[in-house]
Amino acid sequence: NAGVMQNPRHLVRRRGQEARLRCSPMKGHSHVYWYRQLPEEGLKFMVYLQKENIIDESGMPKERFSAEFPKEGPSILRIQQVVRGDSAAYFCASSPRDSGGSPLHFGNGTRLTVT
Amino acid sequence: DQQVKQNSPSLSVQEGRISILNCDYTNSMFDYFLWYKKYPAEGPTFLISISSIKDKNEDGRFTVFLNKSAKHLSLHIVPSQPGDSAVYFCAATWAGNQFYFGTGTSLTVIP
Numbered sequence: 001n002a003g004v005m006q007n008p009r010h011l012v013r014r015r016g017q018e019a020r021l022r023c024s025p026m027k028g029h030s031h032v033y034w035y036r037q038l039p040e041e042g043l044k045f046m047v048y049l050q051k052e053n054i055i056d057e058s059g060m061p062k063e064r065f066s067a068e069f070p071k072e073g074p075s076i077l078r079i080q081q082v083v084r085g086d087s088a089a090y091f092c093a094s095s096p097r098d099s100g101g102s103p104l105h106f107g108n109g110t111r112l113t114v115t
Numbered sequence: 116d117q118q119v120k121q122n123s124p125s126l127s128v129q130e131g132r133i134s135i136l137n138c139d140y141t142n143s144m145f146d147y148f149l150w151y152k153k154y155p156a157e158g159p160t161f162l163i164s165i166s167s168i169k170d171k172n173e174d175g176r177f178t179v180f181l182n183k184s185a186k187h188l189s190l191h192i193v194p195s196q197p198g199d200s201a202v203y204f205c206a207a208t209w210a211g212n213q214f215y216f217g218t219g220t221s222l223t224v225i226p
Contacts, residue, residue: 004158033213042121042218043159043204056213091158093214101166103149104206104214106158 003027005074006092006107013114019079019086021110025094031055032075033104034067037089046090049075082114118142119207121217129225134192136220138205141186145207145215150179150190153202153219162203163190195224 003026013019025032034046045059049069060067064082069075079086089111093104120139128134136150146167151159165172165179165188172179178191188205202221208214 006158035216043216045213045215048213055211059213093158101147101210103161103164105161106151108156108158 004029004092004094004105004107006090006110008110009108011110011112013082013112015083015114016081019082019112021077021079021090021092021112023075023077023092023094023107025075025092026096026105029094029096029105031095031097032069033093033095034075034077035091035093037091037109039088043091046077079112082112084114087112087114117218118145119205119215119217121205121220123220124218125221125223127223127225128195130197131194134190134195134199134222134224136190136192136203136205136222138188138190138217139186140188140207140215142207142209142215143186144209146209147207148179148181148188149206149208149214150177151204151206151216152199153204159204192222195222197224197226200224 005024032049035043047060047067048056064080066078089109091109093106095102149164150162153159163174163177163179165181180189202219204219205217206214
């Protein structure tokens with residue numbers, strides 16, 4: 001998993017606070033994907049971004065969640081007014097181009113706990 | 116709608132024997148298939164992939180088989196080693212789209 005950097009590794013928030021999760025893709029990768037893993041479940045797609053562009057956000061809840069991947073700096077997944085159900089592991093992955101023939105490389109995730 | 120399915124949540128195999136992990140998919144547009152391995156508290160690690168123009172791809176102890184007519188994918192690990200104990204996810208995609216993941220199979224290799 002070296003290369004895709006996520007921080008923080010662990011994040012604790014009280015209900016109603018905001019959570020900001022950061023992801024720096026591997027060098028040379030311009031495509032970023034965010035996935036969420038709830039306890040005892042698989043990986044659920046949230047959003048797919050290129051630099052300054054959201055390609056697919058069909059997995060994002062309509063409210064409270066947003067994502068960006070600016071021209072400079074890391075990709076940010078932002079959760080406003082967190083609730084207990086947001087507690088999960090959030091994984092970021094990157095690839096050098098679109099999904100045709102190139103695997104995703106994952107970070108080690110951010111584990112969000114909402115108290 | 117779960118487009119990629121792993122129907123076996125867990126599998127136990129003796130060290131040295133073959134491990135076979137299975138995956139089914141429903142979307143005929145998928146043209147690129149992958150297997151990932153995941154240890155607790157870590158992100159998934161890419162293992163092996165196969166494109167739809169092939170039916171087999173091998174990398175050391177790992178072989179992936181693709182049966183397009185049955186929409187079925189399998190991962191063979193031989194010989195299995197205790198360090199292979201992890202959760203294995205299959206995934207599928209086609210150009211420009213998200214990667215769809217199965218729910219995972221927890222493999223335990225018994226020494």
